[in-house]
Amino acid sequence: MQEVIRIEGLECNHCVVRVGRAIASVQGVLDVDISLEKKEVIVDFEETRTDPGKIRDAIREAGYEPL
Template sequence: MSQATLQVTGMTCGHCVETVSKAVSSLNGVNKVDVSLEQKEVKVDFDEGQTALTEIKAKIVDAGYEVGSG
């Protein structure tokens, strides 16, 4: 099991938080998603055997947000 914390910009409200959470949760191997609007970050617990960090980042970008280098 792996854990990553990603800096995400573009989130401005609770709907944004819900959108990002649902998008990341839809990936196979993602066990937990914690989205913080205040800290503009997404913490993800995932199984690298089922999904890669690059896939998680791509899903966030596809949802309309930007992922920082953090």
């Protein structure tokens, strides 16, 4: 399954690395593609192992706000 999430506060490459690591740490996440220009992330994940809520929680824990 794939989810597109806009992220408030995504401003620099450091932000991209931090958010990418946080999302990748969620069990069941298969791929993370972050666009700094669009301020969004596209996440491929196994819906039997995780859900968009857990991914959004990981983004919040990294210090950013998913929209």
